[in-house]
Amino acid sequence: MKLHEYQAKEIFRKWEIPTPEGAVAFSGIEAIQIAKKLNASRYVVKAQIHAGGRGKAGGVKLVDSPEEVKAAAEELIGKRLVTHQTGPEGKEVLKVLVEAASSIKQELYLGVLVDRNLNRPVIMASGEGGMEIEEVARKSPEKIFKEWVDPLVGFRSFQGMKLGFNLGFDAKLSRKLTAFLDKLVRLFEGVDASLCEINPLVLTEDGEFLALDAKLTLDDNGLARHPDLAELRDITEEDPLEVDASKHNLNYIKLDGNIGCMVNGAGLAMATMDMIKLSGAEPANFLDVGGGASAEMVENAFRILMSDPKVKAVLINIFGGILRCDTLATGVVEAAKKVQVDRPIIIRLEGTNVDEGRRILNESGLDFQVADGMKDASEKIVSIVQSFNQ
Amino acid sequence: MAILVDEQTRVLVQGITGSEGSFHTRQSLEYGTNIVAGVTPGKGGQDLDGVPIFNTVESAVKETGANATVIYVPPRFAPDAVMEAADAGIKVIVCITEWIPVLDMVKVYAYVKSRRATLIGPNCPGVITPRAKCRMGVMPYRIHREGSIGIISRSGTLTYEAVGQLGSLGLGESTVIGIGGDPIIGSKFIDLMRLFRDDDQTEAVLLIGEIGGTAEEEAAAYIAEEKYPKPVIGFVAGLTAPPGRRMGHAGAIISGGQGGAKEKIAAMKAAGIFVVETPADIGETVQRALKARK
Numbered sequence: 001m002k003l004h005e006y007q008a009k010e011i012f013r014k015w016e017i018p019t020p021e022g023a024v025a026f027s028g029i030e031a032i033q034i035a036k037k038l039n040a041s042r043y044v045v046k047a048q049i050h051a052g053g054r055g056k057a058g059g060v061k062l063v064d065s066p067e068e069v070k071a072a073a074e075e076l077i078g079k080r081l082v083t084h085q086t087g088p089e090g091k092e093v094l095k096v097l098v099e100a101a102s103s104i105k106q107e108l109y110l111g112v113l114v115d116r117n118l119n120r121p122v123i124m125a126s127g128e129g130g131m132e133i134e135e136v137a138r139k140s141p142e143k144i145f146k147e148w149v150d151p152l153v154g155f156r157s158f159q160g161m162k163l164g165f166n167l168g169f170d171a172k173l174s175r176k177l178t179a180f181l182d183k184l185v186r187l188f189e190g191v192d193a194s195l196c197e198i199n200p201l202v203l204t205e206d207g208e209f210l211a212l213d214a215k216l217t218l219d220d221n222g223l224a225r226h227p228d229l230a231e232l233r234d235i236t237e238e239d240p241l242e243v244d245a246s247k248h249n250l251n252y253i254k255l256d257g258n259i260g261c262m263v264n265g266a267g268l269a270m271a272t273m274d275m276i277k278l279s280g281a282e283p284a285n286f287l288d289v290g291g292g293a294s295a296e297m298v299e300n301a302f303r304i305l306m307s308d309p310k311v312k313a314v315l316i317n318i319f320g321g322i323l324r325c326d327t328l329a330t331g332v333v334e335a336a337k338k339v340q341v342d343r344p345i346i347i348r349l350e351g352t353n354v355d356e357g358r359r360i361l362n363e364s365g366l367d368f369q370v371a372d373g374m375k376d377a378s379e380k381i382v383s384i385v386q387s388f389n390q
Numbered sequence: 391m392a393i394l395v396d397e398q399t400r401v402l403v404q405g406i407t408g409s410e411g412s413f414h415t416r417q418s419l420e421y422g423t424n425i426v427a428g429v430t431p432g433k434g435g436q437d438l439d440g441v442p443i444f445n446t447v448e449s450a451v452k453e454t455g456a457n458a459t460v461i462y463v464p465p466r467f468a469p470d471a472v473m474e475a476a477d478a479g480i481k482v483i484v485c486i487t488e489w490i491p492v493l494d495m496v497k498v499y500a501y502v503k504s505r506r507a508t509l510i511g512p513n514c515p516g517v518i519t520p521r522a523k524c525r526m527g528v529m530p531y532r533i534h535r536e537g538s539i540g541i542i543s544r545s546g547t548l549t550y551e552a553v554g555q556l557g558s559l560g561l562g563e564s565t566v567i568g569i570g571g572d573p574i575i576g577s578k579f580i581d582l583m584r585l586f587r588d589d590d591q592t593e594a595v596l597l598i599g600e601i602g603g604t605a606e607e608e609a610a611a612y613i614a615e616e617k618y619p620k621p622v623i624g625f626v627a628g629l630t631a632p633p634g635r636r637m638g639h640a641g642a643i644i645s646g647g648q649g650g651a652k653e654k655i656a657a658m659k660a661a662g663i664f665v666v667e668t669p670a671d672i673g674e675t676v677q678r679a680l681k682a683r684k
Contacts, residue, residue: 053449065599085634114492116573116603116641119499134647149498192491194573221465221572221640226541255630260437266571266638267545267600270627271669274651277630278668286631288638291528319550321515350554351530373558374670375647 001218005049007232008216014188017180023100024048031098035066040100047093050237052132052215053083059093062101069098078310089231094236102210109133109166110181112188117138117381119189121149123181125163129200133309168236173207181208192222220283239305248300250289252341257282258388259381260311262301264289264323272317275374279381282318284311289320298331299338306339313344313384315377322333325349341367344384348377392519392565393540394482394508394584395458399524400426402447402456404471405463406438408484414462414528415441421531424522426454435666446543447478456631458482459522460516461525465489468512469622476505483576484526485511492638492640495574503575509576513545513639515568521591527568529553537562539676540586542579543598544571544605548627548669552598561680564591571639573602579609587619594621594679596672597663599626603640606654610661621679624658625666626651 006024025031047059059081061072072094082090107129115122126144128136134200145166147159160181164174195217202212223230245252259281262267266288273283348371349357371377405411406428427450434445444450459475468487475483490512502509516527521536543549586592599606629651633644664679
């Protein structure tokens, strides 16, 4: 789960990691009040959206007075910000973070994430602050220093000192960096993070490390034990159909294509999307109804698929294991009674209770095509695509 | 021979009295799997269809000689269940449970390695060796038949799809392993390819990968370096997956410019793997690879 910068910084403060003073504002009025309270000589106003690259896209403003803070906030709020991570449609800014500007002596990059190859967290640090770490990794990988956190002994001081000296700091600053890192790794483990990036981490004129930016992504699998953090989910950042699907425990991701699909299992769902593409169409979504879906979940899934106006046809591809074909068929038939089925439906059923599932569908009077296997399903999509083009 | 589990395997089920655990224990018994014991803390002394239940893995191993375990316990208790099994000396541990926090798996992985046990999963359909009728997991066993294809897969239902396609061509499997869809898993492609390399029954190995991480690229590099002696067939799901989104599995995400399907497929082709071009052609590609060998 992604968090906003302001949420990440609130968590940082709880874990005693230094961040600039500031607060979130939903309007110009709120922004000016925060600025007056901060009483600084310069201010930063930052758009809060779930995407990187805000600075280059004009989503970060440096201003000199509370009145200018208000103007900047009013300019940003309601605007659609287009960054290299948002896609061309951009993301609407609904809130801004207002902070006191900091005196910067040096900018650095600091990140903690889980290394999937070595099965443990890795700390990455670089003197190239403000640059995207992927770009640094591509152009000058020697400028990235890494230390892995041993699962049995945790983060150790010598690792922080190594990073400090490698970054060119003296012993005093390296010790300060080590203390900073120690807190950051504790936070990472304490909140079940999957990614924590500070870019830039700054060294201020008075010799302190400060998290000027904060990006925190939480492990969805860990949210069950952090109900307070689970509440930080911002559904205004998500597609409404995805929010609807998640209420019904459906794994749905909206895409731009014209063929909707409903599949059981994530791997088969991705393979089905790929097959739609190879058949000359574009998948409208990813939808995994899961191993143990009920008829009610299938019904909701079907309703959500049909509510996307771009969808011209639907492919249901089920290889029943735990999910039985008769359960699937019952759900589809129930859904079809409530949703107007005005587009072609292709159903491919295989596995547990397949005969019963086919019987339910055949006796329902529902208008659909049966596909016998993936290849047949693919050919049926090809013919539907051809009918669009005629 | 088959790998990991065979006729000598004496299966323990952890979480045997839960709804998934009891359902799949009965399915496996019906198939013919040699299940010797179950564990549910507090229910020691009871039984499930004649399978004795113990309070601890240690006592189950001592009383029944169980030498492999399959775990169906909820995510909160699963890390301890895996570690308890490793501590009791069990060397083959299959964890079906989904939703285990990744940082818990970091600790579990290190612990299991320190006990020299093999962990399959978590978040996987399990392991099946048709010849030995040994099913440790949730797969529909009726689709499986004994044969010479070894399968290693990051996905569940996509594996069933592959097995179904093999069956319709008259091909069967030596051992099928679902390694799991999480970012941190006990065994990866390479770990199991080493076992299939030395297995007489296995004539070809099918790898079913997906987006996220670099396990497919590592498998490809291993095949090229080792001059792997058996034909390898590969499929990667997720060519149409958008970057930055978790596609159902916790580990199926393209991030930081890494983990895309195109790169994985290119690495596989460069290593001489027979790459499956569309998911409808998994069976036929395996058949082609077998013919090319002869």
